[in-house]
Amino acid sequence: MTTVAVPPARARVPRHPSCDHTEEMAARRREFVKRQTGADLTHVGTYSVDPASLPGNIENFTGVAQIPIGITGPLRVLGEHAVGDFYVPLATTEGTLVASYNRGMRLLTENGGVKATVVDDAMQRAPAFALDDARQALHFGKWVADHFEEIRDAAEATTHQGHLISIRQYPVGPLRYLRFNYTTGDAAGQNMTGRATLAACEWIQHHYPGPARYLLSGNIDTDKKHSRLNMLETRGKRVVAEATINRELLRSLMGIDTGHVFWSRQIQMVGSFLAGSASNGAHAANGLAALFIATGQDAANVAESHASISYSQLLENGDYYWSVTLPALIVATHGGGTGLATQRECLEMMGCYGPDKVQKLAEICAAVVLAGEVSLAGAVLHGDWVDSHERLGRNRA
Amino acid sequence: MTTVAVPPARARVPRHPSCDHTEEMAARRREFVKRQTGADLTHVGTYSVDPASLPGNIENFTGVAQIPIGITGPLRVLGEHAVGDFYVPLATTEGTLVASYNRGMRLLTENGGVKATVVDDAMQRAPAFALDDARQALHFGKWVADHFEEIRDAAEATTHQGHLISIRQYPVGPLRYLRFNYTTGDAAGQNMTGRATLAACEWIQHHYPGPARYLLSGNIDTDKKHSRLNMLETRGKRVVAEATINRELLRSLMGIDTGHVFWSRQIQMVGSFLAGSASNGAHAANGLAALFIATGQDAANVAESHASISYSQLLENGDYYWSVTLPALIVATHGGGTGLATQRECLEMMGCYGPDKVQKLAEICAAVVLAGEVSLAGAVLHGDWVDSHERLGRNRA
């Protein structure tokens, strides 16, 4: 064994052992940072959220990041849950983004609105069980399938909102990667499914007649990571936004022709395929990140949620059918950051706060993404993409 | 041609034609939202950032999202640019995240710190040129290679900080996808490279002896999207964080053995490969999203930046060599949101505000990611992953 000889590190960040979520402790930490680094955290220390509301959301609370919000809309959504004209808050520091989405929303709204549909719903935790060999693993896999009800009961005993829908199995060597698929109510559900799957794994390990070692995540969930598997099998909500765009309207509002859009679409689809991209569309991440930050979603889930599949057809009359499918949209209207001060206000602005609102929010997200796709296509083809960044963006030449 | 008959939409968001970035206009929009939706935006309207500082960052400014910041550290970084013990601000609404990263930082710091190295640097815009056929495209490709200096001059004439390093070519059918690689100084550079590449494409189109139609993006950049291409060829910074973790220290601080970690690593690497994941590690997106929001990075770039490649070896003495490579880390210390009130403070806390700081920030980002990887591995293997979310997280059963 080696020994470690390391110079002493700087002081650790102060914490209160029992009552840490207070303005007093936040201030103490800001002073600590000032003493240690010289940085003045005055703006960070300016906030209206109540520190006492933050246990469960943050540790070592010190203040806030203030992220500017621009309001966009109205965006007409024709969902099963979101029906009407919505004003959408986007939190971003990237100039042009709000203006661009706004332009797309205007076009889609004048065109009659965006159809939006949640077509699948499944949140995962995916443990890996290691057996002695592949034959044992095959036996184990059958046993798991045969005991699905009991495993489900063990999982669901830990949660009110989570329901175990299925366990998909992916065999490799002596391993069984199990992908537990849940619905999780209004929550995003990563913690809920983690807890439930732990209980299920413990049940399995206890009842399976033989040794069955497991890892709670074998990395096929794939939590906080884009993957082909999530694109295929859904993570969170799978949502479609679609519209048939009138040729004349597109020409008059954006100065581009649907034929030109479809020509470019062929090039971009091949480019996406060639690059091995998470999306054959343009920039879903932009709208989603801005909406996530505004509404208290987990911004790390942009990793999964930005995956998108565009499918379109040029119709015989010259109109353009355009759809975007988000296969791994992770959103919540309960839990996480959704109840915090500004985040709740932003959800309320869209009527998405409170129970049974997560499908509605998912539909709005997809409609926003479609607006961004249409707008950027217009900017690229009409040649004003760079120009608008010149006018609205921060980084001038 | 079809005609569109659509009921009238709700009112558009108010804007001031010339002077829109004021508290007055922000207040007007908050009132507008209240009138239209009933939502009170009092908290959104509580901020200290000066609206006059926001042109270039947001349109339709209405207020802010307040994202709680927790301070972590000290994290000892042994980079080429970042050298010392850093306190790192993480903005998140996800309980446990700050505590988990903090734990990993403590281990790595006590272990002697994290080596961090920026090994590549390249930001892109990637137009597609459409020629008449593949033979014309082949000819065109040679012509572009032969005129690299002139194309570079045309591109660089639009920017002080951007330098065109290379143009990579990807031929498909009659198309040439060109990937323009730039260094962009302290800026992330997406706008800079867009503008420069537009100028380059115009130069090409004007001088190439033959027709050469182009799209400014053929979707292989791949801007705001993860892709295999970015993982291979770098987008933004390619940064490595690495440490050789002492077996006894890991055991005493986290209660796990390096042999157990390496066993589980095999299962997770195969899982990631099987799933077609953007990362064979655990959760780079968590730390990066939190750091991005705190420091004014573009949160949409979590899409690209969360890609990561873990490589490790179990040494003969039982210690554990652990590295994380971020192939597409997009960060800036100039431009975008980096100069805003709270964001600047957070950069200053790490000595990352001002010129020539972007490599330093990139090194810190990678070190933070490594801390998160180590900590989560410990939690999963030691069995307290779910438990800590129970204690620190918001969603109790």
Place this chain on the structure above:
Amino acid sequence: MTTVAVPPARARVPRHPSCDHTEEMAARRREFVKRQTGADLTHVGTYSVDPASLPGNIENFTGVAQIPIGITGPLRVLGEHAVGDFYVPLATTEGTLVASYNRGMRLLTENGGVKATVVDDAMQRAPAFALDDARQALHFGKWVADHFEEIRDAAEATTHQGHLISIRQYPVGPLRYLRFNYTTGDAAGQNMTGRATLAACEWIQHHYPGPARYLLSGNIDTDKKHSRLNMLETRGKRVVAEATINRELLRSLMGIDTGHVFWSRQIQMVGSFLAGSASNGAHAANGLAALFIATGQDAANVAESHASISYSQLLENGDYYWSVTLPALIVATHGGGTGLATQRECLEMMGCYGPDKVQKLAEICAAVVLAGEVSLAGAVLHGDWVDSHERLGRNRA
């Protein structure tokens, strides 16, 4: 409409309208080729297969390609179906291949043999249905799930051996990609599943209360193509071969240490992940192509079948657990080329001709692949990889 003016083409290949599979017609075509191109097809015309046996296997039969066969083995297989020491025919023109596989077989056999297990079995045809919009497609998807039994009956009415196991649905926009999974007895089953799925689609189109246009293949089968989907969901057989290799035996027979193998494994797994490879192993395609050609498999299926997932662990005693999983192995012991003269002999050599032998053949295939992996690892690490190609290969410097 444009018109086409093209100089006349050369003569078409002669065919007999009713009785084309004869040596007479073959000879006529060889003469035709000689007349048209000057090429003498004497060797092509030397064969013992009866032309009358070839309807269903080839059109325009003209002769044969003679592919040299080398016999390898014995290879000890401990499967559920293949149990014993097998001699394996490999048809190849690549020097070293037979010797290399033979070396691996010797090691594995002396080590106690290869465990082999078929862990999944599913052949597909995957049509895409286009509905009016995503909501219609969602409704359609539920309808299909609700009518699974009737759809299955329609499909199975066309085949004795094919059984429809499940229909997996992948929604995108207004589309439903349906992946029909079948077991297909001793046949590979692509034609069988095509016919059955056509009948199923026709049934669906006729009975579904609404318009439902379809393509018989929406390209997610993915027939004759590697894909992540096939790697995840199995195409043909999913087979595992595994062995725990004794450290001393490996050292004495191959001159390499298991620790060295495991070190290199980490590098190769990361390389495969980085490259976005169809395999994190070495060269499954080599053994499979040679075995496919010898035994009358469809060589085009090397595209799907070469995908492989290696999973290994270094045990505490220094022995090396090594597994290879082939997720998309497409083999048959009935139909296709399996009954032809030389092909049947090669199947008989392994006791794989006749009914109920396809699982056995699949197990042997996987064991052969593992032998090739072990052998190549030895060659690379021991440094005689290039050297053996010098000695045994054709292309000397």
Place this chain on the structure above:
Amino acid sequence: MTTVAVPPARARVPRHPSCDHTEEMAARRREFVKRQTGADLTHVGTYSVDPASLPGNIENFTGVAQIPIGITGPLRVLGEHAVGDFYVPLATTEGTLVASYNRGMRLLTENGGVKATVVDDAMQRAPAFALDDARQALHFGKWVADHFEEIRDAAEATTHQGHLISIRQYPVGPLRYLRFNYTTGDAAGQNMTGRATLAACEWIQHHYPGPARYLLSGNIDTDKKHSRLNMLETRGKRVVAEATINRELLRSLMGIDTGHVFWSRQIQMVGSFLAGSASNGAHAANGLAALFIATGQDAANVAESHASISYSQLLENGDYYWSVTLPALIVATHGGGTGLATQRECLEMMGCYGPDKVQKLAEICAAVVLAGEVSLAGAVLHGDWVDSHERLGRNRA
């Protein structure tokens, strides 16, 4: 250390120590097989190839697999090297294949022929160097770039035909994956590049001022494996085949409309993207495997070569521009199996035997693939796909 106790294996295959490539030894092995397994290898023993010609192609030569060849064509190719109407030998056991390709060839030839162009040429060996840490690896990478000429000289000293074009570097942690790109004359070049790269690595290891351990393959070549990297960066030849298909001709010969083809193309491109497929086309592997077997190519390279990228546009006049790009076509007209008896005849039939013919063969391969794509699209859309397999295929219901 464990010990191995294993029952004795069956006898090893007989070999002659010095003179093994004789009919006598082949016969002895056939008898051995008969004795050991009961299988009569009479047909395997029927061949005209001279065993004395086989060293360098096979070990343990025992006989041949007879693979039926069907002649297709004429196929009009308008390449840079292949110009004229070609008859193409396809070796397959899959009924319908020859007829289907033949139909596509007829259409394309009547349409004026297929433009074919080799747009890139690069064969690889890709070692991985392991340094002490990422900073050392960065230094090493620069050193390699600075010493490219000397490394090239060391590599090229081992070969007459191989030329080292570039070394691409892919950094991960302390590793540098180096991808050596060569042109290899008329040979496929895997052995040539292996030998040359070994010499280069030895030179590097000897001259680099510091320790630099390497693996000759770090698995990013990716030899005998499909990968995204090969699709992007070319392996072997990158070839494009293209044609603008007349709408009326397509309708009259295949009974389908170009609009219908383009509609289905959108669905298939999205399907391929979704599935993470190696090809967004239909079945390149079919034609390539058949052509590879007939002409002495390495059939294992179907793994890499079947990757394909289809790009098409529907023109304003209703004609259909169709291109197929093969990014990783590995072919040879020298070395490997190209000189064997039947294989050489098949190359001669196309004027592809002898020096400087490999580009010509590559162009023909791509044109054949395009013919197969067009034909299958016709069969799927016209509804006779299954039907033709009923008529021509072996597996009747």
